[in-house]
Amino acid sequence: MSGRLRADGATTGGAYLDYAGLGRLRPPAVTAMRTAVEEVLPYGSAGVGRLFGDRAAARRSVARLLGCTPEEVALVPNTSTGIHLVADGLDWRPGDQVVLFERDFPANVRPWLRLRRHGVEPVWVPMRDGGHRIEDVAAALGPATRLVAVSHVNFATGFRCDLDRICALAAEVGALVCVDAVQSLGALPLSVADTPVDFLAAGAHKWLCGPPGTGTFYCRADRLELLRTTPTGWFGHEGAAEVTKGPGHLRYDLPERAGAARVEGGMYDLVGMAGLAAALAELEETGIAAVAARVRALADRLRTGITELGYDLALPPDGAGHSGLVCFTGRRTEGAELVRRLASAGIHVSVPDGLVRVSPHFWTTDEEVAEILGELALHKS
Numbered sequence: 001m002s003g004r005l006r007a008d009g010a011t012t013g014g015a016y017l018d019y020a021g022l023g024r025l026r027p028p029a030v031t032a033m034r035t036a037v038e039e040v041l042p043y044g045s046a047g048v049g050r051l052f053g054d055r056a057a058a059r060r061s062v063a064r065l066l067g068c069t070p071e072e073v074a075l076v077p078n079t080s081t082g083i084h085l086v087a088d089g090l091d092w093r094p095g096d097q098v099v100l101f102e103r104d105f106p107a108n109v110r111p112w113l114r115l116r117r118h119g120v121e122p123v124w125v126p127m128r129d130g131g132h133r134i135e136d137v138a139a140a141l142g143p144a145t146r147l148v149a150v151s152h153v154n155f156a157t158g159f160r161c162d163l164d165r166i167c168a169l170a171a172e173v174g175a176l177v178c179v180d181a182v183q184s185l186g187a188l189p190l191s192v193a194d195t196p197v198d199f200l201a202a203g204a205h206k207w208l209c210g211p212p213g214t215g216t217f218y219c220r221a222d223r224l225e226l227l228r229t230t231p232t233g234w235f236g237h238e239g240a241a242e243v244t245k246g247p248g249h250l251r252y253d254l255p256e257r258a259g260a261a262r263v264e265g266g267m268y269d270l271v272g273m274a275g276l277a278a279a280l281a282e283l284e285e286t287g288i289a290a291v292a293a294r295v296r297a298l299a300d301r302l303r304t305g306i307t308e309l310g311y312d313l314a315l316p317p318d319g320a321g322h323s324g325l326v327c328f329t330g331r332r333t334e335g336a337e338l339v340r341r342l343a344s345a346g347i348h349v350s351v352p353d354g355l356v357r358v359s360p361h362f363w364t365t366d367e368e369v370a371e372i373l374g375e376l377a378l379h380k381s
Contacts, residue, residue, distance in 0.1 A: 014345065014346020014347050014348065014371070015346070015347045015348070015364075015365075015367075015368035015369075015371045015372055016348050016364075016368070017347065017348060017349050017358045017359060017360050017364065017368060017369075017372060018348050018349050018350050018357075018358075018359055019187070019206060019207055019209075019324070019359045019360065019361040019364075020155065020183055020206060020207075020324070020325050020350065020357055020359035021206070021350040021357075021359070022205055022206065022212070023186075023205060023206045023207055023208065023209040023210070023361065024209060024363075025209060025210070025211060025275065025279070026209045026278070026279050026282055026363075028278040028279065028281065028282045029209065029210060029211065029274075029275035029276070029278045029279040029282075030275070031278065032054075032274040032275050032277065032278035033211065033271050033272070033274055033275040033278075035274070036051055036270060036271045036274045037271055041270070041271070048270070051270045051273070051274055052270075054270075054273045054274045054276070054277040055075055055268065055273050055277070056070075057277040057280075057281070058075055058216075058273060058276045058277040058280055059073045059074075059075060059261070061277070061280035061281060061283075061284055062075075062216045062218075062280065064284065065185070065186075065190075065280070065283070065284070065288060066185075066190065066191065066192050066200070066218055067191035067192055067193040067194070068192050068193065068218060068220075069221070069259075070259070071221065071258065071259030071260065071261070072192075072218055072219055072220060072221050072259065072260050073216060073217070073218055073259075073260055073261075074216070074217040074218075074219070074259075074260040074261050074262075074263045074264050075214065075215070075216060075217075075261075075264060075268070075273065075276070076201070076215050076216065076217045076263070076264070077203075077213050077214065077215060077269075078203040078205075078213065078215045079107055079108075079180055079182045079201045079202055079203040079215055080107045080111070080201075081201070081215070081217070082199070082200070082201025082202070082215065082216070082217035083107060083108060083111050083149075083178065083180065083201050084111050085199075085201075085217060085219075085227060085263055086147075086178050086199045086201075086227065087111035087112055087114070087115060088111070088229060089226070089227030089228055089229050090146070090147070090176075090226055090227065090228070091226070091228055092115055092118045092119075092120050092146070093118075093119070093146075094118065094119025094120075095119060095121070095144055096115075096118075096119070096120045096121070096144060096146040096147075097120070097121045097122070097123050097142070097144040097145045097146060098112045098115065098120055098121070098122055098123070098145075098146060098147050098148075098149055099122075099123050099124075099125060099137070099140045099141060099145060099147070099148040099149065099150075099175075100112055100113075100122050100123070100124055100125070100149055101124070101125045101127070101132055101149075101150055101151065101154075102124055102125060102126050102127040102132075103127045103154065103156055103157070103353065104149075104150075104151050104154065104155075104180075105151060105154075105155045105156075105180065107180065108149055108150075108151055108180040109149075112147075112149050120146070121144070123140045123142075123145070124140070125137050125140050127154075127157075129315070129316060130154075130157040130158075130159055130314040130315040130316075130327075131154070131157065131159035131161075131315060131320075131321045132154075132159065132161055134162055134165050134166070134169075137165075137166055137169060138169050141169055141170065141172075141173050141175065142173060143173060145170070145173050145175040146175060146176065147175055147176040147177070147178055148166060148170050148175055148176070148177045148178070149178050149180075150163070150166060150177065150178075150179055150180070151179070151180040151181075151182075151183065152179055152180065152181045152183065152184040152185075152188070152190065153181075153183035153184045153188070153323040153324075153325060154183070154325075155183055155325075155352055155353075156314070156327065156352045156353040156355055156357070157314040157315055157325075157327050157355065158314060158315060158322065158323045158324075158325030158326060158327045158357070159314075159315055159321045159323070160184070160188070160321050160322060160323040161321070162321075163177075163179065163190075163195045163197065164194075164195050167195055167196050167197060171196075176198040176199070176223070176226075177196075177197045177198050177199070178197070178198065178199040178200070178201075179197045179199065179200045179201070180201060180202070181200050181201065181202040182201070182202045182203045182206055182207075182215075183206065183207070183323070183325065184202075184207070184323065184324075185200075185202040185207060185208060185216075186202075186204075186206070186207030186208035186209065186283060186288075186291070187207040187291060187292065187295050187323070187324045187361065188292050188295075188323065188324070189288050189289065189292055192218060192220070196220070197218075197220075198219075198220050198223045199217070199218065199219055199220070199223065200216075200217070200218040201215065201216070201217050201218075202215055202216055203215035204216065204276050204279070204280075207324070207361065208276075208279060208280065208283065209279050209282075209283070209361070210272075210275060210276040210279040210280070211269075211271075211272040211275040211276060211279075212272075213269055213272050214269065214272045214273065214275070214276040217260065217263065218260070219260045221259075224259070224260060224262075227263075286362060290362070291361075291362040294361075294362045295324040295360065295361060295362060296322075296324070298324075298360040298364055298369055299322065299323070299324050299325075299326050299360060300322075301369055302326045302358055302360065302369060302372075302373070303317060303322070303326055305369075305373040305376075306326065306328050306358075306373070306376065309373070309376055309377055309380045310380055311328045311329065311330065311376070311380070312328055312329045313326070313327070313328045314327040314328060314329070314355050315327070324359055324360065324361070325357055325358075325359050326357070326358045326359070327355040327356065327357045327358075328355065328356050328358075329354075329355060329356070330356065330379070334354075335351045335354050335355055335356045336351050336354075338351075338356055338379060339351040339356055341375075341379055342372065342375055342376075345375050347371060347372050347375055349372070358372065
């Protein structure tokens, strides 16, 4: 599969630089999903067992990526599902406060704002110069803080927060930390062994290059019992598979699974899970350190080139808080119009919240970066 893709679907010319929007499904994932569709599912239950191991394999891959145990990982359809497991599952009390961040993505804001009906108060961290300052986070925290809901990387500006310091500040007031990692997991290293977040959610359709409709949820082992309301689907119980072995195995008193997998519910997307397992296996083989270094190098090259062309970056160019997202404003051209012009040249980027967002991945070629910089040069006046 070529590294280039035109906006109209052709694979000649242009450049794909929108992994922050939708990652390109990797060839191993395509192969795994095609096998599931063409060689397994047409035969129903006769061979479906071939696919059941993919979820366990994906869980182990995520655990290694995050530096946790497989029992702390659940596979969910998307980021929103994981966030709602926490927002809807904790035992909230009137007067509790949730710290939110200005200009965060709605999926990490609206579930928390809904808690106002339970008397929960949102406290906002302001955005300054495209990012969030740690002193503003500290000022937002207090004795009533129950949870900090933060995105590791902001979807609009590309700002990467200091999770280590946020976790330390939260610990001082006894608050939990829930992280939306959809814009970092698969592009930046993140070890929950070193950075003690309590919960984390990330869809796999961006930087993990998995199929849309797949994702992961992390719950620190000693926090699972805090989630009072979780799905109780059949596969969330120990020994559920035993009912297939004959009479006398049907029971209604099976205990919930001891780990985070209890939230996974019933039948899931077997095809998607096959693709996710394959995508994660390729990421593991490549190595997150190598991926992060490549993403950083490409993003730095883009930032330098974009600045030299006279565009205004969303973040200061000193490197603090940078990520794999390079966001900027046009000069005399509105962001949406500039993105349309780039698309007409077969260069695919996105325009969240008015900014042009360019997001290269490990598999982005040097030629693709040169192509967008060349095209931006044509539109700089």
